[in-house]
Amino acid sequence: MIQMSGAFRSFLISYIVILIIPSIAGYMSYLTSISVTEEQSIENSVTQLQKSQEILERRMAEVEGFTRQLAINPDLNVLMNEKVADDRTNVYGIWKMLRDVLTFGQTNDFLQQFYIYLSNYNVILTPGSAYVRPEHYYDSFHYEDQSLAEWKQTILGRTHRSETMPLRPYVGKGTKTSVVTYMQSFPLDSFSGSSPAVAVVVIDERTIASLLAGITDRYGGWARVSDAEGKTIAPQGSGAPDMESLGKAPGFDGGKISQYYDDDLVITIRSDANGWVYRAGIPRDALLANANRIKLMTWTVTGIALAVGLLVGLLLAYRNSAPIRRLVGFMKEQLGMQESAGRDEYDFLHGNIAEMIRNNNRLESELLRQVPLLRDAFLKRLLAGELQTHEEIAAAAAQANTGIYGHSGYVCILQIKGYSGMDSVEILNELNAARLVLKQALLDLAGFTLTTDWGSDRIVIVFASREAETGGELGRADIEELLGRLSRKAFAEYRITFTAALGGRFQADTEVSGSYEQAKQALEHALHANRTDVVWYEETRMESATYYYPMEVEQRLIGTIQAGEAEEAKKLVRSVVAQNTEQRELSLEMWQQLVGEVKGTLLKLLDRKTFLESGRFEPLKDRIIAVQAADGDSFRAEIEEIAADLCGIVVSRKNDHHTRIVEQIKKFVEESFADADLTLYRIAERAERPEKYISQLFKEATGTNLSDYLESVRMENAVRLLRENRYTVDEISSRVGYNSSHSFRRAFKRVTGVSPSSYRQTAED
Structure with missing residues (x-):
């Protein structure tokens, strides 16, 4: 959901x-x-x-033209003007005229039915026959609503000038219909109450309606032709309102060509020729x-x-x-927050991310403020031998934003003179000021600050390369010249004097503590001899009744072996042997005690779980016990070999452990690659290790970044699914762990060089 x-x-x-x-x-x-x-x-x-209007008006014009031709017909004029005597009829003249007008009805369907009334003969002439008496014609053809007398009076007895009678019910040979009647008296200039002749054209409504059928056949509805008074001339279709009422309706504008009235589109056209009104009503739905x-x-x-x-x-x-x-959800889970009312995700993210940024800025400011303290703590731990491996030193140096540039040099101890045995507050404040003056003067002269306070009257200086960029190293002459300038400046300006003691040269950052121990011995010698110049460790060979094997050196030896760093362990062993053979003259008894101490260290180390579970525990134990107090070189070589074997066991066990972790990571990735939320954090959480640790471990073990391995697993499965051709590219992208098909297509093309669609097509081909 x-x-x-x-x-x-x-x-x-x-x-x-x-x-x-x-x-x-x-x-x-x-x-x-x-x-x-x-x-x-x-x-x-x-x-x-x-x-339809044009055709109808053209036909009506033809009807009018027909009457005009009749008006100039000589036979009709003869018949109209003849004097009738003794009821004699000009049969030949009537026949001849009928023959002349018979052809008109063949060219115009409006002239299918017409008749001519001659008043002098009281005869009605039609295209097919002649009726001697009008009563005879009336019996076959008459208006339903008009009697014979009315017909004679209104049609035959009046003068008509191009007169059109609206639609009326009509009976023709027993068939009922409705007709429009056109009437014209002869001669054309007749103005009296009666005329010699009358031509009457009877037009069937069906003939006129056929001209309007194009509208009703296409859209349905109705069509009407009416005269100027609104009387119907010709109807077509059904559902038409009364034209007279329509013209007077308040919502109807007779002047508009088209308008809607009662869900019909009413189209109105007026004829300029005779004033007729053509209207069509088309249903809105049909239109x-x-x-x-x-x-x-x-x-x-x-x-x-x-x-x-x-x-x-x-x-x-x-x-x-x-x-x-x-x-x-992750932020709430990690920060232990509950849902806040009235806050959506964006407000939540904005508020918490802003708070995280503010906290991060405060933390950065605090870290910047703590950098000098971190650097001082790093240098103190390095001098004390607490940092035993290169990895520890590199990590601590990165945290303190410093380091031993060049990884070789000398350790120097400056002993401020004139304050021995004085511990009052005033003296301590004065010593504090003196240390600050010397460090600032050294910064001005040399440009580096690898210094730390060691007690109230001592400053320890690590002389390494001048700058991180140059990689150059300070030689003994350079150091002596620098310390001389520092001594002269301190005395000239502040009346401060000091004794400088330097240890032997260290070749790696893990040997800094050894050089510091040598500097301490050189300082003891200088103070004992009351020397005020620069004293080097090589100048202080002393007879000693005790051997050199302090606890911090023992702990460093144990730490380097446990870390599996064979070369560092060998260097430490050589340093211990050199300290006791080159810088001291030990008695045989002291030498045997030193050998016993070193063997005890190795035996104590051998009791650790790492070595107890190894199959080489007993042989190594026997080798350590068998070491004899021979000369220094043979002792050093034997101890170095034993230390190297112990380191080999550690490295082997560490590699096995790392291999298991890497295999566990690979298995988890292969099982969960389809999860779009699979991240380095999730993998580290599953491996129960920090993210940076597993990232570096995977890179060292496989030579491949973990993110690249995850992508390769996804691409391998994507290739398999593309070959199977069961899913679309979008479906495959979600099945191999991509949130969008666009990201999947871009990654696939970057890895394989072709798009997923092209690869599928190539595989199919």
């Missing part, structure tokens, strides 16, 4: 905003497309109605059918896109917020 954390909500809201922006753009595009579609539909409907399809498709696609986008947003929000939640 997705945890609705603050980070998750922040990511999700950002993704939703990203989804909303194109959705708004799509919605605006949708509105535009709907508007354009609607405009095109209206435009098409208007065009269709205009075409916007294309727009509705666009609407449906747009909302469907948008809905699917939003749903998919929301699911992807949920997935990405959870995926991207997961590291933040894990980081917050």
Whole structure:
């Protein structure tokens, strides 16, 4: 279940905003497309109605032209002007005229049914026949709402000038229909109450409606043609409102070409020729059918896109917020904090990281303040022999931000003179000031500060290379010249005098304590001889009733052997032998005691668990017991060999232990490589060792960085999955421990030189 954390909500809201922006753009595009579609539909409907208007007006113009041709027909003029006597009829003239007008109905379907009434003959002429009496014609063709007398009076008995009678019910040979009637009297300039002849064209409503069928067939709805008074000329379709009522409706503007009225798009066109009004009513749904399809498709696609986008947003929000939640959880676990009300992950991280930075800055300031103390402590431990191996010295030097540059030189002790046996507060303050003056003067003259106080009246100086960059070393002449300048400056300016004693040359930083011991012996000799110049250890060979093998040297020898440093142990053994053979003249009894002390040290060391569990314990014990007090060279060689064998056991055991740790790390990595949160911290936690330790140990044991090994394991499994071809690249990236497929693709190409897709294609080929 997705945890609705603050980070998750922040990511999700950002993704939703990203989804909303194109959705708004799509919605605006949708509105535009709907508007354009609607405009095109209206435009098409208007065009269709205009075409119907043009055809209808053209046909009506042809009807009017037909009456004009009748007006100039000579046969009709003869018939109209003949005087009828004794009921004689000009049969030939009537036949001839009928033959002339018969062809008009073949070219215009509006002229399929017409008749001509001759008042002088009281006869009705039609394209197919002649009716001697109008009553005969009325029996077959008449208006349902008009009697014979009314017909004779309004149609046959009046003068008509291009007159159109609106739609009326009509019966033709027993068939009921509705017709529009066009009437024209002859001659054309007839103005009296009656005229010699009348031409009447009867147009069936179905004939007119066929011209409007294009609109209703396409969209449905209705179409109407009405005269200027709103009386219907021609109807088409169903559901049309009354045209007279529509024209007077308060919400309807008769001057607009298109407008919506009762869910219909009403299109209105007025004829300039005869004042007729052409109207079409198209249902809104039918008109916007294309727009509705666009609407449906747009909302469907948008809905699917939003749903998919929301699911992807949920997935990405959870995926991207997961590291933040894990980081917050880890910080709370490590810092022992509980959830704070009203604070989300960002506030929590911001507050705690800011606090960590402030604490780190305070710690750095405190460390900087403590650096002089750390350097002094480092130098004191080094002189006392507490740091026994190179690794210990390097680590302590790095912590104190210092070191023995060049790793060789001399140790010097300055003994301030004139204060022996004085311990009052005033004297101690004066000695403290004198030490500060000498150290500052030395800094001014030599430019280095490898010095430390040793007691109230002594300063220890380590003379090594002048600068870390140059690597140059101070020779004995340089040191004597420097100490001479220091002595003259101290006396001239502060009336301070001192005795300088120097030990033998040390060749490694592990030998500094030995040089310091020699400097102490040289100082004792100088004080005993009351010397005030520079005294070197080589100048102080003394007869001694005791041997040189102090406890700190013994502890250093034990420490170097336990660390497995054979060369350092050999150097220490040589130093002890040299101290007792070259700088002292020991009696045979003292020499035997020294040999016994060294053998006791080795036997005491042999009782440690490391050597007891070794298969070489008994042989080594016998060798140590068998060592004899022969001359110094043979004793030194035998002890060096034993120390080297002991160091070999330590190194072998240490290597075995390191190998087991490395194998444990490899196994854990191979089991957990798919975990995207697998870090150096997690591996160190599993190995129960510090991160820096396992990183350095893995590098020394395998020659490969631990991070590179983890990446190689992931890439090997990715190659296997790509060859199996069961998962997509995105799925493989998550299965081999990558949070994003982009990071996986970049790492894969860096390691293999090709992209995952290209590698899969190559493997398939």
